[in-house]
Amino acid sequence: MDITWYLVLSAFIFAIGAAGVMSRRNPLVVLLCLELMLNAGNLALIAFSRMHGGEAGQVFALIVMVIAACEVVIGLGIIVAMYRRRLPIDVDEMSELRG
Amino acid sequence: MSPTEYGWLILAFPLAGMLVVSLGWRVLPGRLPGWIASAAILGSFLASLGALDTVDAESHVDSAWTYAATAGFEADLAILVDPLSVFMCLVVSGVSFLIHVYSVAYMGGDHGYARYFAYLNYFVFSMLLLVLAANFLLLIVGWAFVGAASYLLISYWYRRTTATYAGIKAFVINVIGDVGLVIAAFLLLNETGALDYAGVFSGAEEAFSPNDGTLVAACLLILVGAFAKSAQLPLHTWLPDAMEGPTPVSALIHAATMVTAGVYLIARTHPLFELAPTAADISAIIGTATLVFAASVALVVTDLKRVIAYSTISQIGYMVMGVSIAAYGAGLFHLMTHAFFKALLFMGAGSVIGAMAGIQNLDRMGGFRRAMPFTFLTFTIGALALAGFPLMSGWFSKDEILAYAIERGSGFVVLAVIGYLGAFLTAFYAFRMVFRVFFGEPVPEAHELEHGHLAHGEPINPLTGDPEDTDVGFPGPEHHVAERSWPMKAAMGVLAVLAVVGGVVGIPALTDTLEHFLEPTFEESRYHEVHPSEGAEWAGLAAGGIVAIAGIGLAYVLYVRRSGITLRLRDRYRAVHDFLVHKWYFDELYDALFVRPFTGAGSFGRRVIETDFVQGFIVGGATGVVRAGTSFARAIQTGYLRAYALLLLLGVAAIALYFLVASS
Amino acid sequence: MWFEQVLFFLAAIGALAGALGVVILRNPFYSVLALVVHLVALAVLFLLLQAEFLAAGQVVVYAGAVMVLYIFVVAYIGGSDEPLRPEGGALGVFGPLFAAAVGIELTIAFAASGLEALDTTGEEVGAGFGSPAAIGQLLLTRFLVPFEAASYLLLVAAVGAVVLARRRRGLEGTSEAGPEAV
Numbered sequence: 052m053d054i055t056w057y058l059v060l061s062a063f064i065f066a067i068g069a070a071g072v073m074s075r076r077n078p079l080v081v082l083l084c085l086e087l088m089l090n091a092g093n094l095a096l097i098a099f100s101r102m103h104g105g106e107a108g109q110v111f112a113l114i115v116m117v118i119a120a121c122e123v124v125i126g127l128g129i130i131v132a133m134y135r136r137r138l139p140i141d142v143d144e145m146s147e148l149r150g
Numbered sequence: 151m152s153p154t155e156y157g158w159l160i161l162a163f164p165l166a167g168m169l170v171v172s173l174g175w176r177v178l179p180g181r182l183p184g185w186i187a188s189a190a191i192l193g194s195f196l197a198s199l200g201a202l203d204t205v206d207a208e209s210h211v212d213s214a215w216t217y218a219a220t221a222g223f224e225a226d227l228a229i230l231v232d233p234l235s236v237f238m239c240l241v242v243s244g245v246s247f248l249i250h251v252y253s254v255a256y257m258g259g260d261h262g263y264a265r266y267f268a269y270l271n272y273f274v275f276s277m278l279l280l281v282l283a284a285n286f287l288l289l290i291v292g293w294a295f296v297g298a299a300s301y302l303l304i305s306y307w308y309r310r311t312t313a314t315y316a317g318i319k320a321f322v323i324n325v326i327g328d329v330g331l332v333i334a335a336f337l338l339l340n341e342t343g344a345l346d347y348a349g350v351f352s353g354a355e356e357a358f359s360p361n362d363g364t365l366v367a368a369c370l371l372i373l374v375g376a377f378a379k380s381a382q383l384p385l386h387t388w389l390p391d392a393m394e395g396p397t398p399v400s401a402l403i404h405a406a407t408m409v410t411a412g413v414y415l416i417a418r419t420h421p422l423f424e425l426a427p428t429a430a431d432i433s434a435i436i437g438t439a440t441l442v443f444a445a446s447v448a449l450v451v452t453d454l455k456r457v458i459a460y461s462t463i464s465q466i467g468y469m470v471m472g473v474s475i476a477a478y479g480a481g482l483f484h485l486m487t488h489a490f491f492k493a494l495l496f497m498g499a500g501s502v503i504g505a506m507a508g509i510q511n512l513d514r515m516g517g518f519r520r521a522m523p524f525t526f527l528t529f530t531i532g533a534l535a536l537a538g539f540p541l542m543s544g545w546f547s548k549d550e551i552l553a554y555a556i557e558r559g560s561g562f563v564v565l566a567v568i569g570y571l572g573a574f575l576t577a578f579y580a581f582r583m584v585f586r587v588f589f590g591e592p593v594p595e596a597h598e599l600e601h602g603h604l605a606h607g608e609p610i611n612p613l614t615g616d617p618e619d620t621d622v623g624f625p626g627p628e629h630h631v632a633e634r635s636w637p638m639k640a641a642m643g644v645l646a647v648l649a650v651v652g653g654v655v656g657i658p659a660l661t662d663t664l665e666h667f668l669e670p671t672f673e674e675s676r677y678h679e680v681h682p683s684e685g686a687e688w689a690g691l692a693a694g695g696i697v698a699i700a701g702i703g704l705a706y707v708l709y710v711r712r713s714g715i716t717l718r719l720r721d722r723y724r725a726v727h728d729f730l731v732h733k734w735y736f737d738e739l740y741d742a743l744f745v746r747p748f749t750g751a752g753s754f755g756r757r758v759i760e761t762d763f764v765q766g767f768i769v770g771g772a773t774g775v776v777r778a779g780t781s782f783a784r785a786i787q788t789g790y791l792r793a794y795a796l797l798l799l800l801g802v803a804a805i806a807l808y809f810l811v812a813s814s
Numbered sequence: 815m816w817f818e819q820v821l822f823f824l825a826a827i828g829a830l831a832g833a834l835g836v837v838i839l840r841n842p843f844y845s846v847l848a849l850v851v852h853l854v855a856l857a858v859l860f861l862l863l864q865a866e867f868l869a870a871g872q873v874v875v876y877a878g879a880v881m882v883l884y885i886f887v888v889a890y891i892g893g894s895d896e897p898l899r900p901e902g903g904a905l906g907v908f909g910p911l912f913a914a915a916v917g918i919e920l921t922i923a924f925a926a927s928g929l930e931a932l933d934t935t936g937e938e939v940g941a942g943f944g945s946p947a948a949i950g951q952l953l954l955t956r957f958l959v960p961f962e963a964a965s966y967l968l969l970v971a972a973v974g975a976v977v978l979a980r981r982r983r984g985l986e987g988t989s990e991a992g993p994e995a996v
Contacts, residue, residue, distance in 0.1 A: 116875065
């Protein structure tokens with residue numbers, strides 16, 4: 052298969068993830084959509100790694116996974132904290148930074 | 151010790167004195183600040199004597215610090231010790247020391263005693279810095295310091311409105327001079343690539359042909375600086391107003407420190423003026439015009455201190471004329487003798503004013519001869535020296551200048567003739583003061599004093615008559631008279647002796663000490679060989695003596711023998727009198743030419759430009775832009791996470807679009 | 815060769831379907847399950863790209879451990895919360911619009927790119943490509959600093975998670991309580 056196929060696929064996944072981040076209000080689902088976007092990036096990285104025949108892209112993908120794990124930990128921690136304080140689980144309610 | 155080490159000591163003493171007095175004003179009791187300040191100046195004077203002992207024909211330059219070093223040019227914190235600067239240091243520190251001692255008693259009743267002496271030491275330090283500077287940079291620093299110190303001291307009684315205005319006037323006019331001097335230094339730096347005197351002078355020899363336009367411009371700008379400090383036409387108006395300061399300050403400004411700076415500057419930069427004879431001639435002409443102008447005004451002024459002030463302007467005119475016609479030795483000789491007798495006259499005037507409880511009007515004075523014999527004696531000696539009475543110090547010095555002018559020939563003879571006319575007027579007004587203050591019917595204050603009571607008047611502003619109190623910022627409850635305070639008496643005694651015998655250092659053909667001492671500084675002068683013969687000098691002295699005696703005689707006739715005649719003369723020639731009383735309308739002219747247009751422009755700027763343009767357009771526009779921007783930024787800051795994500799994606803989409811378009 | 819193409823299309827369809835499922839499904843629990851499908855499909859694609867180690871990591875760490883965490887949180891907070899008002903609004907319209915724009919732009923960029931290597935299957939690679947040994951070699955030599963930085967990031971995230979999820983007395987239920995109540 053040509054590398055282009057993989058890249059186009061990753062672009063689609065990225066766009067779907069982005070659309071989800073902007074249209075969903077449940078922070079949990081927003082986090083899931085962020086995972087989608089990161090994975091789209093991972094797919095592109097690995098495709099490029101295959102294209103060049105070097106493992107550097109795979110190493111980057113690995114580090115993106117680490118970052119995704121960190122983000123999950125913090126994001127879920129925030130969600131749990133919100134739940135503990137009886138706050139609504141809705142990103143639109145969290146608008147205290149309004150100017 | 152080397153001469154430059156003495157030079158640093160000369161500077162260090164007054165600086166240290168100023169710091170000690172100003173930092174310790176709270177803890178120093180009684181008159182101690184005054185004695186500390188006096189001791190500092192005495193130390194400076196002793197160091198000057200040391201420098202006098204060690205100085206030789208060489209110019210000693212020593213740098214303590216380099217401000218800036220660039221290719222081919224260095225700006226140093228450097229002092230120059232040569233005969234000229236040593237001479238100036240001796241005059242400045244010596245006379246200043248006596249004035250300090252006088253002030254210790256005179257200002258004794260004043261609040262703000264320590265502040266006064268801190269200023270006084272700062273003033274002397276500035277002047278010594280000016281005199282010792284080895285380059286134009288440090289000269290300008292000293293120059294500006296002197297201006298600042300004079301402002302502080304003239305406005306010393308800072309709650310007296312007239313005093314603060316006089317201080318501002320002095321400062322503004324001095325700054326005009328500063329600007330002229332700074333531009334002159336820039337011009338010289340640009341053309342010769344140096345700021346130190348030696349470099350400028352040798353560079354000027356190569357860079358300029360005689361009477362080169364740039365050089366004449368630079369010299370004229372130097373003259374602007376010199377004339378502003380030395381109160382020559384047309385920048386003289388600050389000096390009479392400077393009488394608002396305490397009397398010893400007047401003595402300090404007039405005799406030792408400030409007004410002589412211009413004369414010193416012309417003498418110091420004489421190689422430039424000799425390359426630009428046009429500028430030197432202009433300087434000589436202005437000096438002559440000033441001397442006759444100021445003498446004519448001094449004839450009619452009724453304020454005792456202002457008479458002496460105009461006399462200073464006039465005498466400085468002689469010095470400027472002297473140093474401008476290459477009679478350097480004579481001009482500086484007159485500077486020295488003038489310092490003695492002018493300080494003496496001011497001290498005497500201070501004593502009289504003290505006896506009059508602050509009144510300075512000549513019309514109110516009279517008959518103090520018996521009440522204050524010591525003041526009478528010393529004041530008369532000062533007046534004789536000022537008038538150029540034979541064998542007094544002023545006789546030798548003033549007439550030597552005039553003899554040089556005649557020796558230069560052609561147009562300078564006219565200047566000399568005007569100088570003799572000025573000498574006649576000088577003798578007349580000097581003894582007008584003496585006769586009106588000390589002769590005639592004793593006024594009540596004089597009677598009181600004869601019976602041992604010092605007059606106590608209500609504290610008022612002598613100029614406007616406004617009531618004052620005696621707290622800090624106004625004159626203290628009483629100013630002492632010389633008869634009662636030994637420091638004042640001592641200072642005046644020493645000065646009186648000097649005013650009599652000061653001339654011995656310049657008796658033609660007999661001593662000529664001063665001229666020989668200063669010779670190394672001026673020996674490369676192209677007019678070095680121009681020297682009046684002994685006969686001519688003695689003839690000039692004889693003429694001067696006759697003129698002086700004639701002037702004194704006329705004053706005696708008008709004010710003692712037929713004392714009513716002056717009033718009749720005044721009524722007869724009212725127009726002339728008014729013209730002189732209004733000081734040739736210089737203040738009015740400046741008011742119409744400069745002050746009114748500037749205040750008009752200022753109020754126009756405040757009303758129209760400031761409110762409408764600056765406040766309305768610039769400030770209002772700026773705040774409007776900021777406000778619009780912030781409200782837009784607030785609108786974006788919705789607080790909605792998803793909106794931020796949308797904006798982020800919008801940016802990504804836009805950038806991607808840009809790259810797509812740009813790469814296709 | 816056809817086997818590889820069939821496998822790619824199956825995996826691609828699986829990945830896209832999983833992604834769409836994450837975004838579209840109302841219930842967060844099902845969204846998580848859809849993401850698991852997506853991740854497994856991606857792992858297949860990784861295998862096709864000869865990234866065996868990453869494919870394994872994807873399945874074990876991502877689809878396994880991380881997703882368990884998600885499911886645990888969904889179960890903890892009650893994942894069946896229905897939204898109080900319809901999702902979206904103006905953002906619901908513009909968001910997908912911009913997302914589609916970015917997706918199309920990226921597709922144009924990849925498809926119309928002048929990079930010739932994109933139209934190949936890539937460089938010829940040896941048997942050891944993408945093996946744990948090769949990646950480990952790189953991680954401990956050329957990418958040592960990013961590796962260490964990533965490990966610190968994990969540490970910080972762990973500490974942060976503990977702080978965030980810590981049970982603080984007096985704060986529960988009263989969002990107005992100040993720090994002096996701690």
